[in-house]
Amino acid sequence: MKYPEYKQPLNYGQLGEDILAWWKEHGIFEKSVSSREGQPTFVFYEGPPSANGAPGIHHVMARTVKDIFGRYQTLLGKQVPRKGGWDTHGLPIELQVEKELGITKEDIGKKISVEDYNQRCKETVMRFKAQWDDLTEKMGYWVDLNDPYVTFEPEYIESCWALLKKLYDKGLLYKGYTIQPYSPAAGTGLSSHELNQPGTYKDVKDTTVVAQFKVIWDEKSKALLDGPYGEQNVYILAWTTTPWTLPANTGLAVGKNIKYLLVRTVNQYTREEQLVILAENLFGKYFAETEEHNRSNSYLTMNWASDEPVVNKKGLLTRWVINEEFTGADLVGIKYERLFGPEEGFPHFEGEERAFRVINGDFVTTEDGTGIVHISPTFGADDFRAAQLADIPALMVPDAEGTLGPIVDRTGRYVPQMGEFAGRWVKNYDGHDETGADYKTLDESIVIKMKGDGTAFKVEKYEHTYPHCWRTDKPVLYYPLDSWFIKTTAVKDRLIELNKTINWKPESTGTGRFGNWLENLVDWNLSRSRYWGTPLPIWRTQDRTEEICIGSIAELKAEIDKAVAAEIMTHNPYANGEKVDLHRPYVDDIFLVSPTGQPMYREPDLIDVWFDSGAMPYAQWHYPLENEGQFQKNFPADFIAEGVDQTRGWFFTLHALGVMLEDSVAFKNVIANGLVLDKNGNKMSKRLGNAVDPFATIKQFGPDATRWYMIANAPPWDNLKFDPAGVTEVQRRFFGTLFNTYSFYALYANLDEFQTSEFDRVPHAELSELDRWVLSKLQSLIVEARGHLDNYDPTKAARAIQDFVTDQLSNWYVRLSRRRFWKGELTQDKRAAFETLQECLVVVAQLMSPIAPFFGEWLYKNMTDGMRAEAEAKNTPLAPESVHLTLLVEADTARIDPKLEERMELAQRISSLAHSLRKKSVLKVRQPLQRILVPVLNESTKEQVGLVEDLICAEINVKHIEFLDDESESGVLVKSVKPNFKRLGQQYGPRLKAVGARIQQMTAAEISKLEKEGSLAVEVDGQPITLAPDDVEIRTDDLPGWLVATDGPLTVALDVTLTDELRQEGLARELVNRLQNLRKDSGLEVQDKIRVTLADQQPELTAAVAAFGDYIRTETQALALTFAADVNGGSVLEFDDYSVPVFLEVATS
């Protein structure tokens, strides 16, 4: 059976399609899993994509990363089940449907029923599934698409419910509140999407106040603030544009790295002397620079009690002295007095003993205000979060039913406990008349009181933008709204601890982005006020005293039966085996009965879609309701990979659920890959028109070059600048070279009708130096590539494979071995060459196959199909029909020969130097030369180079290498020394410069002495030191009278003397070259024999042919090479100064 031969250029797109068809026909993917039955499992989790949009080139990137390791682990013999999945819930789908229908959330339940709306979502979410499946196949991503998990299916939702119930039973599910945009006028919360509607942000003019909070004197504040003037009135300044939130203040936040000042000044409303604290950067906003302040004793000269104005025309304070400065971190922990306390008729509240402290807030800036932020946990999201982290309570008061709530009710007015302000509207939500002369807004009333109390530092009208409800045009409040939470903070330490056992690529995402996120963890807000998603399975009585969390469809049915019995429901909608849909609105129509007989209503929220995807390790098997064994076998994952943007998304929810449910990591290794940008580093977008179409790319370049480029160009976790020119380069340089190498092999193997066998091979010991070298390099490559892939670094593996193929295998081994392949009969040496190249190509096919699965398959099949029958019969490593079913070769380390690799590198470098010298001397490689000279300083280099002398000579066309050493008489070795700074630096430190200079002045005699005696005493700056041989590097980079080239310690000189014989041989070579060209131009086959007649016109040429006729005939496969006086009907060979008519004919026998 012959090796397939191909015409240039290879169509890589077609190759991909052909291999794909073959895979399908032979069920290779299925076999790659089934053939590993009973072997250890390598667990991979597919992060489910959403099919509501077309896939992009970045998906090719992400899925290549995933695919590589599934295939690699299969090659290692593991079984790698790869269950696909689809993410189907969520806001993007709702928005898409609303856009298509031309409706808003308001219209749901009015213009369109929830039922129809959700039906629409369900239809929309899989709209691009066909395209996704197509891409999956074409790019060669092996994942099981026949039995994927789908998050909207009842079984999947049921699993989510079961998991939620587990958490509920552990006490990890609770109802609390979050701060959300809320419209009191409309009585509804607003989504961030609604807030982003045009026109919602308006300029408004508000009364703002810099409030001053009085520091309480205790250990902490004394340590920081106690000055030479005793205990004084020290105030912390904080600015707010919403004075109505000040009665709800329970903390003050500073930036821990911000610089703050303690300033002595006067209150402009009370005229009391006082000390205030504010950020240094904002000092100029409140204080005026005057001449007074330039005096060193300004405190003493300042007339603190003067009746003169204390502010200038710009409103800046003129009487001040800076007393101290410190950072925010110094201030944390200081306590202060409450502004609106019980003594003035304002309410006590739970936890107030922990309130009124300075805390750290990472959101604090010095852009405006005072660099200190007033915290009211009930009216700001930042405030809420910072307060939670610092254990600052919120100011909550009970309503008529005893339920705790903020100081503002849901209609937007102060609750009755608010003393003199009780019942006041915080903004004008009821449309009351504001035009009366005495009318005061609540903000104004509060500020007036503060001025009187001496707690206002500065009051100003201030214009700023503020969000408004798009329906009522009234200002939005940030307000606490009910939410369900998972108490992730309860397992925070465990989350952190187990995260440290996860192998993150890159590591910094695990320790940094993810680690920091865990350190600052708050509870997971599960609630979403939406329609298309997994409903929260909790039913409650109206008085909230009784509730039930449903964990299965069976349980739900049983509870409905109870409700029917209690006549709360008329019938059980699921009783007759009807299809159960757990989505809204169906679950909303189910009412249950509490143990005390009260009706229970479902909590209307849906859960965060991230719960859906984080639950996939369990829900994909319908666990915990069934398939315990399946689940156990596939938990946790050995490997997952997604974009780095999933860090706080999927990576977190997987981890959180894994820790809470199983007290385990959910994945052991994870690659967080970066973005795919366009070639200029811009984000790809359809709008900008710079998005790359994955289908067109794969068709044009083939899937392999696309994948290889993405992996080899940059590590997956760096952003990739996708440049099609780069794919072209990979295609040409790597795949083109590899294809050429294969074609070369196939061409000559077929000519010799040679077929390698796994059994009958030339023994390793009998292989040539070059064969053993490339096989040594191959083993080193196996070690290296496996190491990188084991370490989840595909980029380094790809680069190593690429380097081996292009530089070592093609450009050195094949180039130097060419004639062994085409010359003469099938000798042992020729067989050795075939077998060596065959082994390299087969191993390369295996190693590359995870990254370039199609080409790897193509190469493997082309190389081994001819041996398959025998391999199958004897069940050898090459028995599998597909490279993806083979077991990856282990490196045969016994064949790694470091000395051999070292001397071949010497050969490569010496050849390069010789080429360089030829170039300088204008001597083409075809002109043979007598010798090169190589100075050697030690015996081992001489020996090493000597072993590869033949290779070097052949490569650079010289007769032999002459070594120059101390003993040789041929020339004077001129040695020079270079200081070894690394060694010397450690030894001499600051004296290094002088020592180095002294070394460079060493005489030949000194060098010789150092070499012979092993040490040399010299003087540096009058001090004696002793040099060891290791302190310097001795080299010979000059040969007097010779043209030399050097590369590090290597030096080469070329003898350019030309003898007549050398000239003749050069001519013979020229002639061979021209005849070969002529053969090729005449369209002759490689194996054709020829007869050549040359015009007998040039004596030199005639002499050359006479001397080298055999050589010429052998090289050109000429049976006859004769001269004639006249040559007609042929062509003319031109070279050097010659012009020779020639006649060439194919020899028929």
Next chain:
RNA sequence: GGGCUUGUAGCUCAGGUGGUUAGAGCGCUACACUGAUAAUGUAGAGGUCCGUGGUUCGAGUCCACGCAGGCCCA
């Protein structure tokens, strides 16, 4: 604003634990080579290693502060 990340030749990227003259590929220029040939070799041009300070005998590498791009969060 915070966290993480990137910044080295025109482009894409390498540059363990600091060592003096910073590399590769592509692209460009010139020359050579030629039965693997859309390949290859040699040489050349091309660098404030993002900036500023610091540590050190010595910094692309370590530290601090910035600048610019990216992602996530707010």
